Amino acid sequence: MTGATDTLAAAPRGRSLWDDAFDSLRRNRAAMIAVALMLTVVVLVLFGPLLSPYDLYSTDWDRISQPPSVSTAHWFGTDDVGRDLFVRTLYGGRISLLVGLAATAVSLLIGIAWGATAGYAGGRIDQLMMRVVDVLYAMPFMFFVILLMVFFGRNIFLIFVAVGAINWLDMARIVRGQTLSLKKREFIEAARAGGVSPVNIVRRHIVPNLLGVVVVYVTLTIPQVILVESFLSFLGLGVQEPMTSWGALVNDGAQVMETAPWALMFPATFLAVTLFCFNFIGDGLRDALDPRDRSAGG
Amino acid sequence: MTALSPPLLDVDALSVTYTSERGVVRAVNQLGFELAAGETLGIVGESGSGKTQTALALMGLLPATAAVTGRAGFDGRNLLALAQAELNMLRGQALSMIFQDPMTALNPHLTVGRQMARVLERHQRLSRRAALAEAAVMLDRVRVPEARARLRQYPHEMSGGMRQRIMIATALLCRPRLLIADEPTTALDVTVQAQILTLMRELQAELGTAILLITHDMGVVAANCDRVLVMRNGEMREQGRVDEVFYRPADDYTRDLLAAVPRLDAQRPQRLAVIGAAEVAPSGREDYQPTDDVLLQVNDLEVQFAAGRAGWFGPRRYLRAVDGVSFDLHRGETLGIVGESGCGKSTLARAVLQLLDGYSGQVLLLGHDLSELDRARLTRTRRDLQVIFQDPLASLNPRMTVGDIISEPLLTFQPELSRAARLERVQALLGKVGLQPEHVNRYPHEFSGGQCQRIGIARALISGPELIICDEPVSALDVSVQAQVINLLMDLQQEMGLTLMFIAHDLAVVKHISHRVLVMYLGRVAEIAPRDALYREPRHPYTRALISAVPIPDPQLERNRDRTLLGGDVPSPLDPPSGCAFRTRCPLAAARCAAERPALRQVGDSLVACHFAESSRP
Numbered sequence: 064m065t066g067a068t069d070t071l072a073a074a075p076r077g078r079s080l081w082d083d084a085f086d087s088l089r090r091n092r093a094a095m096i097a098v099a100l101m102l103t104v105v106v107l108v109l110f111g112p113l114l115s116p117y118d119l120y121s122t123d124w125d126r127i128s129q130p131p132s133v134s135t136a137h138w139f140g141t142d143d144v145g146r147d148l149f150v151r152t153l154y155g156g157r158i159s160l161l162v163g164l165a166a167t168a169v170s171l172l173i174g175i176a177w178g179a180t181a182g183y184a185g186g187r188i189d190q191l192m193m194r195v196v197d198v199l200y201a202m203p204f205m206f207f208v209i210l211l212m213v214f215f216g217r218n219i220f221l222i223f224v225a226v227g228a229i230n231w232l233d234m235a236r237i238v239r240g241q242t243l244s245l246k247k248r249e250f251i252e253a254a255r256a257g258g259v260s261p262v263n264i265v266r267r268h269i270v271p272n273l274l275g276v277v278v279v280y281v282t283l284t285i286p287q288v289i290l291v292e293s294f295l296s297f298l299g300l301g302v303q304e305p306m307t308s309w310g311a312l313v314n315d316g317a318q319v320m321e322t323a324p325w326a327l328m329f330p331a332t333f334l335a336v337t338l339f340c341f342n343f344i345g346d347g348l349r350d351a352l353d354p355r356d357r358s359a360g361g
Numbered sequence: 362m363t364a365l366s367p368p369l370l371d372v373d374a375l376s377v378t379y380t381s382e383r384g385v386v387r388a389v390n391q392l393g394f395e396l397a398a399g400e401t402l403g404i405v406g407e408s409g410s411g412k413t414q415t416a417l418a419l420m421g422l423l424p425a426t427a428a429v430t431g432r433a434g435f436d437g438r439n440l441l442a443l444a445q446a447e448l449n450m451l452r453g454q455a456l457s458m459i460f461q462d463p464m465t466a467l468n469p470h471l472t473v474g475r476q477m478a479r480v481l482e483r484h485q486r487l488s489r490r491a492a493l494a495e496a497a498v499m500l501d502r503v504r505v506p507e508a509r510a511r512l513r514q515y516p517h518e519m520s521g522g523m524r525q526r527i528m529i530a531t532a533l534l535c536r537p538r539l540l541i542a543d544e545p546t547t548a549l550d551v552t553v554q555a556q557i558l559t560l561m562r563e564l565q566a567e568l569g570t571a572i573l574l575i576t577h578d579m580g581v582v583a584a585n586c587d588r589v590l591v592m593r594n595g596e597m598r599e600q601g602r603v604d605e606v607f608y609r610p611a612d613d614y615t616r617d618l619l620a621a622v623p624r625l626d627a628q629r630p631q632r633l634a635v636i637g638a639a640e641v642a643p644s645g646r647e648d649y650q651p652t653d654d655v656l657l658q659v660n661d662l663e664v665q666f667a668a669g670r671a672g673w674f675g676p677r678r679y680l681r682a683v684d685g686v687s688f689d690l691h692r693g694e695t696l697g698i699v700g701e702s703g704c705g706k707s708t709l710a711r712a713v714l715q716l717l718d719g720y721s722g723q724v725l726l727l728g729h730d731l732s733e734l735d736r737a738r739l740t741r742t743r744r745d746l747q748v749i750f751q752d753p754l755a756s757l758n759p760r761m762t763v764g765d766i767i768s769e770p771l772l773t774f775q776p777e778l779s780r781a782a783r784l785e786r787v788q789a790l791l792g793k794v795g796l797q798p799e800h801v802n803r804y805p806h807e808f809s810g811g812q813c814q815r816i817g818i819a820r821a822l823i824s825g826p827e828l829i830i831c832d833e834p835v836s837a838l839d840v841s842v843q844a845q846v847i848n849l850l851m852d853l854q855q856e857m858g859l860t861l862m863f864i865a866h867d868l869a870v871v872k873h874i875s876h877r878v879l880v881m882y883l884g885r886v887a888e889i890a891p892r893d894a895l896y897r898e899p900r901h902p903y904t905r906a907l908i909s910a911v912p913i914p915d916p917q918l919e920r921n922r923d924r925t926l927l928g929g930d931v932p933s934p935l936d937p938p939s940g941c942a943f944r945t946r947c948p949l950a951a952a953r954c955a956a957e958r959p960a961l962r963q964v965g966d967s968l969v970a971c972h973f974a975e976s977s978r979p
Contacts, residue, residue, distance in 0.1 A: 076802050077762060077763070077802050077804045077807055078803075078804065078807065079760070079762075079804050080759055080760060080804065080806065248755055248756075249750040249751070249752060249755045249756035250755065250756050250757055252714075252716055252748070252750070252756075253748060253756050253757075253820065254769065255716055256714050256716065256743060256746070256747060256748045257743065257747075257769055257770035257773060257820070257824070258740040258741075258743040258744065258770060258773035258774060259769065259772075260773075267758075267761070267769075268758050268761075271758075271760040271761075272758070272759065272760055
């Protein structure tokens with residue numbers, strides 16, 4: 064027994080497809096710059112507020128609608144009620160990123176489970192599960208959100224629920240399509256012949272092979288969700304004052320665009336940079352995970 | 362053909378190189394050959410030998426990343442240095458190409474007539490009407506029945522053989538002086554291959570076209586070429602007249618390549634030569650005989666697939682993929698199953714493996730009816746019933762390590778084993794199938810096709826099965842690798858007393874490995890016989906036609922061979938002929954064949970489903 068364990072330790076580790084993908088991603092300059100920028104944004108959003116002497120709520124009565132200034136430590140200026148925009152932009156970023164990640168995670172979990180089950184089970188179960196998806200698709204999204212708001216009041220968690228509940232539909236469809244094509248592959252038949260249970264086939268053989276597509280889709284979903292949240296906040300259905308998000312800040316800023324352009328410029332820049340980063344990372348991942356590229360190297 | 366006339370094509374120092382960040386790849390290296398008018402030159406080699414690259418370079422079809430150097434004199438001009446416009450005028454006009462897969466080489470959105478007419482409109486400035494008339498004449502010439510009606514059809518409405526005829530007709534429209542055929546019959550069944558190759562020979566005699574025939578099949582070369590050029594890793598190993606190269610090969614690689622192919626005319630099976638190995642090891646194979654106890658019994662197996670309805674309200678139609686198949690399999694025996702594509706051999710395998718949702722009839726393993734087992738019992742029984750697939754890479758999960766792949770069945774069948782114990786088993790088995798124990802942590806894509814197939818074999822063996830179903834296990838492999846895998850399977854069988862169901866479309870491979878052979882046609886058994894009896898004295902006319910269609914790597918034998926060529930294509934299994942399924946292509950067909958379905962009956966050593974099995978060879 065120890066003999067086998069020894070040789071296992073000695074056996075060279077192989078290069079998984081993920082290793083290859085990461086290597087190829089590392090060579091993609093645009094994607095790597097995007098990753099670096101993204102990390103900077105995340106670090107700023109998490110720790111930036113600690114640098115500022117101001118907090119999220121307090122009004123600086125002496126400096127209402129003040130342009131950015133280093134001497135007063137209002138680096139991004141203040142809004143029309145004298146709150147520090149640096150702190151508010153970064154707090155807003157927390158909410159926006161949180162909504163993006165949480166809602167995507169929700170849609171990921173439900174979508175993969177639902178899509179893979181439907182695709183692998185096939186037949187009636189598949190029909191039934193996908194018709195449920197179709198019905199949910201047919202619901203007008205805004206109506207759904209407004210209904211939720213009316214019943215439960217404005218609440219940040221409702222936004223997760225609402226966005227997640229819509230986004231998993233796309234995910235489920237993509238995952239089901241992939242599962243259908245994977246299901247016919249010979250290694251799935253080999254697993255069935257090897258007595259592997261359906262649950263384990265989905266878990267061990269189907270889901271890991273889906274992840275490539277899913278990862279790409281996730282990087283494109285996160286910005287989409289952030290935008291949806293911004294849109295809801297813009298309409299006044301999003302986060303509650305005094306909490307804020309990039310969308311809410313852009314909304315506020317847009318109203319004072321002529322007198323205080325900085326109130327629009329800073330949150331909008333953060334939002335745009337983040338969206339760009341996610342899209343570039345998504346593009347890079349799609350190229351890195353593209354099997355055609357890899358087989359060419361032999 | 363005469364040595365005096367200047368060659369039509371004169372290739373000198375042709376090199377194709379690719380430069381990437383991983384380094385420089387020499388796909389073709391300093392290749393030189395000549396081709397005279399009306400002559401056929403075969404280029405043979407395994408995958409990666411550069412034979413297709415050579416063809417594409419001559420046609421100017423290589424991607425921009427390829428650097429081509431050298432000279433290819435054609436008609437006083439250098440093909441490799443022509444401007445795009447000149448090349449375009451030459452292509453289709455004076456030189457043409459046929460590709461391996463006629464489905465992807467034809468445009469699926471255009472009718473056949475439209476595609477063919479375009480060539481003539483462009484090169485000979487014919488009107489649409491004249492071009493279509495000319496296309497119909499050419500289709501007649503390549504023996505396409507009802508040529509005029511075919512012009513209005515789309516490629517997907519035709520069979521593979523018909524599509525390849527259309528490709529050939531299109532390539533020959535402008536009477537080119539040089540035709541480059543890149544594996545023209547590799548995607549086709551053996552009876553259709555025989556039709557197409559015969560057709561190409563006849564057309565060549567008529568039109569005097571020079572043919573550059575690229576193939577991996579030594580048999581095809583022997584039957585069709587005047588001269589042959591052997592390539593390996595981008596370099597020429599040998600070239601000469603076929604008889605010289607086949608009977609007196611000067612190069613070691615050529616000799617190994619010839620010895621590595623299982624031959625239909627071999628007297629007794631011996632170990633196949635492995636390329637690079639010094640000596641052919643003697644085999645104890647002749648002594649190995651299967652036992653008498655029945656391991657697997659298949660009774661009247663029938664598998665149907667729903668195939669939509671005939672019209673909106675019409676009756677539901679069913680495709681009968683397997684139609685009443687029965688056979689026994691003895692422990693330690695190898696049963697070869699042959700037939701053309703779509704004959705139901707893979708469906709039969711999946712039914713026996715219990716991978717299909719439903720079938721009728723019985724599959725008995727050691728006397729237990731597998732369809733009556735509950736799920737838990739069935740899972741336990743799967744331990745004795747394993748499978749090896751055709752595509753070595755596709756049958757391995759790309760995200761799992763080799764160790765995890767091979768040991769996966771143990772998780773089900775012996776869950777009590779510890780991780781270390783499983784690993785020990787895997788490593789022992791890796792050694793047995795000719796891989797290194799250190800390979801456990803690697804991933805499938807790091808291995809070659811032959812190595813992947815060994816991994817697949819190890820996975821099938823780990824549970825200690827009684828029966829292994831091999832579904833075309835060597836069809837996707839190169840000749841040399843094929844020889845290794847066949848040798849490995851035969852060694853393992855002898856060592857472990859395995860029973861094999863060996864499905865293949867290559868009759869020579871089946872002859873080499875099997876004790877008995879089952880021939881299928883349109884989901885039915887045509888003939889079951891012990892190997893020697895089947896190949897010596899085939900009773901069913903289909904078996905005879907199949908055997909006679911296989912090209913043998915022996916030029917003189919090929920020239921003097923008397924072939925029974927089958928006409929037509931395999932009928933659609935959606936709408937099989939009444940009575941005997943083979944009657945539409947059978948030379949012996951009579952009124953009785955349409956009325957009455959022949960039962961399987963004993964004739965001599967064989968079980969044959971033919972009303973005229975006793976009648977001697979025509």
